[in-house]
Amino acid sequence: MMAAAKSVSPxxxxxxxxxxxxxxxxLGAVTWFRVGGAAEFLVKPSSAADLAQFLRALPPEITVTVIGAASNLIIRDGGISGVVIRLARGFTTITVDDGGIVCGAxxxxxxxxxxxxxAGLAGLEFLCGIPGSIGGAVAMNAGAYGSDMAACLDWVEIVTRSGGQMRLPAADLHLSYRHSNLPVGAVVTRARLRATPGDTRLIASRMAEIRAARAATQPVRxxxxxxxxxxxxGMKAWELIDGAGCRGLTRGGAQVSELHCNFLLxxxxxxxxDLEGLGEEVRRRVLAATGVTLDWEIKRIGQPIARVAEVGQ
Incomplete structure (x- = not known):
């Protein structure tokens, strides 16, 4: 008698x-919004070399998506096909060197x-007011409170989609407002940030100011x-949203924040x-009221599931 064929795990x-x-x-539980579907394959490499070897062997037709702390991200309800890479252990090391910080993505x-x-290094205080990880901060040139990554990034190490490893100077990324020219499919694995010696008391005071300002003006909890x-x-997105009457607007379980109306809850x-649909409704109302088209800063990735929810005030 022929033995039954064994199923093979994907x-x-x-x-x-x-x-x-x-x-x-x-994936929903790892995002700050706590929404979203599943990854077809979730990959957590142990090191940059491990990631490079994996990508070299991965067939090129398989899509690769990288997520970090998922603080500025909507993962659609249908999930993400292909491979999702999430860096964790092995990519969190932070070391102080001469005039800067070298940190994992x-x-x-x-x-x-x-x-x-x-370490008494000034110039990186702004980062205490930005939720997320360094890899994402590099990829979108994150900034707030008077500075951004373009002002402090020295170099970045990446693994390419084909499995190559390289170090790029910041100038090669052509950093601009909320944008970097990373190679398509590249995964940031490590970066060096410049800093200058400073008075620890002044540094601590500045960070306290940033934290207080964020808590007072943003729905941080x-x-x-x-x-x-x-x-x-030359404009503020929140002012355009407020002027279009969108403060407190709802769609299903999503709401435009009453505290800061450039935040969805x-x-x-x-x-x-619900969240993406509410955002699109805000864009529609702002365009109708002001003629200005708002560009998403939050990334939306994955496949949707058809669902319609009522918009209300």
């Missing part, structure tokens, strides 16, 4: 990895700023994703479709 068909590969991995922005402050739309040249039962 993970077994992936290239080998020293880290972890998980099939149909739920998964190191949190706030943690990097705290290490700099403890809510399920949110940071600034939703980029500021148009998951009030508890929102779906990714």
């Amino acid at each position: 993970v077994a068909e992936m290239p080998t990895l020293k880290g972890r590969i998980q099939a149909e991995a739920p 998964a190191a949190l922005d706030v943690t990097v700023s705290e290490h700099a402050a403890a 809510a399920r949110t994703g940071g600034s939703t739309f980029a500021n148009p040249p 998951n009030t508890g039962e929102a779906t990714a479709a």
Whole structure:
């Protein structure tokens, strides 16, 4: 009698990895909005070399998506096909060197700023007011409170989609407002940030000011994703949204924040479709009221699931 054929785990068909590969991995819980579907394959490499080896062996037709702290991200309800890479252990090291900080891409922005402050290095205080990780901060040239990554980035190390490893000077990224020219498919693995010696008391005072200002003006304890739309040249997105009557606007379980109307909130039962749909309604109303088209600052990735929710005030 012929033995029954054994089923093969889809993970077994992936290239080998020293880290972890998980099939149909739920992603909603790792996002700040707490919404979204699953990754077809979630890959957590142990090191840059491990990631490079994996990508070299991964067939080029398989799509690759990189997520970091998922603080400025909506993952759509249908999830993400292909491979999702999330850097964790092995990419969080922070070291102080001569005149700067070298940090892994998964190191949190706030943690990097705290290490700099403890070392008496000034110029990175702004990072304590930016939710997210260094890899994402490089990719979008994150900035707030008078500075951005373009002002402090020295170099960045990446792994390319084909599995190459390289170090790029900041100038090669052509950093601009909320944008960097990273090679398509590149994964940031490590970066060096410049800083200057400073008075530890003044550094601590500045960080305290930033934290207080953020707590007073942003819904920091809510399920949110940071600034939703980029500021148009010479304008403030929140003022345009407020002027278009969108403060407090709702769609399903999503709401425009009453405290800062360039923030969307998951009030508890929102779906990714609720949040993205509400954002699109805000864009429509602002365009109708002002003639200005708001550009999303929050990234929206993955596949949607058809669902319609009522918009209300």
